[in-house]
Amino acid sequence: MNAPLISQTWTDHVTGRRGFLVVDRLVRGVSSGGLRMREGCTLDEVAGLARGMTMKEALHYNPEGRYIPLGGAKGGIDCDPRDPGAYGILVRFLRAMRPYIESFWTTGEDLGLTQDLVDRAAAEAGLVSSVQAVYPLLDDEVAARRRLADAFAVEVDGIGLGELAGGCGVAESVLAALDRAGVAHEGTRVSVQGLGTMGGSTARFLARAGLKIVAVADVKGTIANPEGLDVEALLAARDAYGAVDRGVLRLADAELPGGDWLSVEAEVLIPAAVSYAVDATNQQRIGAAARWIVEAANMPVLPDAEALLAERGVSVLPDVVVNSATNAWWWWTLFGDIGADADEAFAYTRRSMRALVDQMLARAEADGTSPRAAAHAIVADRLPVIAERYGWYR
Template sequence: MFEIAKQRLEPVFNHIDINEEVISRLSVPKRSIIANIPVRMDDGSLRVFTGYRVQYDDTRGPTKGGIRYHPKVNLDEVTSLSFWMTVKCAVAGLPFGGAKGGVTVNPKELSLLEVERLSRGYIRAFADVLGENRDVPAPDVYTNSTIMGWMADEYSVIARRQEPSIITGKPLHLNGSQGRECATGQGALFVLNEYARHRGWEVSQKTVAIQGFGNAGYHFARLAQTLGYRVVAVSDSQGAIYDPKGLNVKDVFRYKTENSELASVYCEGSVCNPLDYQTITNEELLTLDVDVLVLAAMENQITQLNADKIQAGTVLEIANGPVTPQADEVLESNGIAVIPDVLANSGGVTVSYFEWVQNKAGFYWEEKEVVEKLQKIMRREANLIFDLAQRYQCSLRTAAYIHGVERLAGAIDQRGNSKLFNSSK
């Protein structure tokens, strides 16, 4: 997976001249740490879980990246994600490098108390390499604000002082930020709206299908529907539902939360009434004839095996790495635009940056101010990337990587390179 991730850099070097030292620096992570985390289970037994933290590059500032709990977490995956975070923070213009962490575990098999012990154990295992000016974690797949609150609390116990800026994505009453919960979906919608403006779309005429109905997918769907987009399909890990007339996003999410399954419903008060809809598979959702296909689940969802079946006019990546490089080529040849993850899902890390700033300052903003600041950054960076794609006649992904790599290269070069030191002889 890491080798696939690095393939994203190859088209960049066809358009801009980058010093060889920059390429060398961005080809390998700065630091990779593996730790075994012992956890006392509710039945008294002891289990040992494997945890990871990869700090890819800190040239532009302390590293930043989420912690995920998933059975498939491994060093290769975490390294790839930390690479993407490095580029993403540069794309968004944030004073951060990239990192990522994770634990190989199925959290659905653990009790809440066991998840808490695991989360505190993760911080104990990695506390020596974390810090508000060193490496700042955040939530990711199957972690949330509650878990971040436990982790921040455990770090304060170890450090013997309150240091809320050590972790972002915390609950509001534990020094979290307004607007963080919906930031990833909100940021992605700001980017899509700019794309729609460039294309001259009438958004009320556009249909959207969303793979992944977790936090990011739900908030994107909710906000998009408010603006007039017609959300016709959503999915979770169990399957998908489809109604060409459109779904009631808030009601679908409420039903899923209460019943652990997807269904198209209309809710009034405490009563939810079923509506007509089709049950389809995740694979079928990917191939629906819609205007926008939103990928908000996991990596490698569109590959060279199914890329030719995609009918959407535009693909919006809210998940990290949901389209492989080989699939990118197929989609591009078929005239399908891909709004890349390093731009589209950077709203989450941007509001994490806001939380970090607020924690360090001890001064907190209202949600309206957070959203306004997020919109300003997402619109600015999206338009810069759209302009680069036009200038270089390249894909939006290549333009985004050009944008991020130029900022990384500037930071690396300005610390000194072979050209500088040879010129001083």
């Protein structure tokens, strides 16, 4: 595996907290990857995420589209986002990373941070935008920035389009897998870890497609109901970090320990919160009904756990495909493949994700490999094409 192009560790002079930036690759001189904030974040974690971003960009390469893939990068800050000093640390990190953000690192929200918060901190750090490095690649910067701002202002039933785009992609990945296996949408049971940006919007799309959300987990524990949860009520009762006010629960809704989202009987499990959520030990808790684990979070299933799950007939749909619509939606909108319209965004996302998931699963079947290995094989086919056309480091 090639070493990253840039690997930086920053130490906050006020608190001693550390932050990290890893640029895995540049394409046309620019890279793309969000900024996460969580207690315990490490340089190795950020490096793995940056490699994943290189793959996500390559997977969405469409020579007919206006959006041209960028390189992969990622930022991370070792701090609990609920810490009273977290915002100050974020501002100081962005100020320190300003030369990179101005030149070649486009970033945005990730685990622990919202886009609104990133935008506010970026402005305080003296940045024009967290994605300003891509502006020189746009045909009409003013129109593109207006289009993206308009898109972020769109809401659908109380949730912003920027939040819904990623969940739409995850949900379509689930539906594509069900369709390929000949499993009906109606009544298929789903357990979701995390009801934040990704998990919440995924739960909404799947519930509206007829699937039964039987469990969701947040920082307070797991909420479960074998007959299905009222997803919209839970979404309306979330705080900024995805924690649900238990006052909205119905009599039949049970409160369980946080780890019980794994053991609730469901055909589909969706880790949508933290990395490293499913390991070789706790995977044993996953029930016999499970057929798919769909990685809405980044790197939630450890490799040894994935191997053990495969022996049990549980297929893991990998993060580099499943959650890639979040990143792609930004660029589809900014480059002008889609406008600031929810219906257009959802239709484009569904078509793109359906084609990508179908290609991955067909490749896995043909090669006799896992979906993750198939996704990596597709990336390996596309990277030389992108490098030949655009170069890695220009």
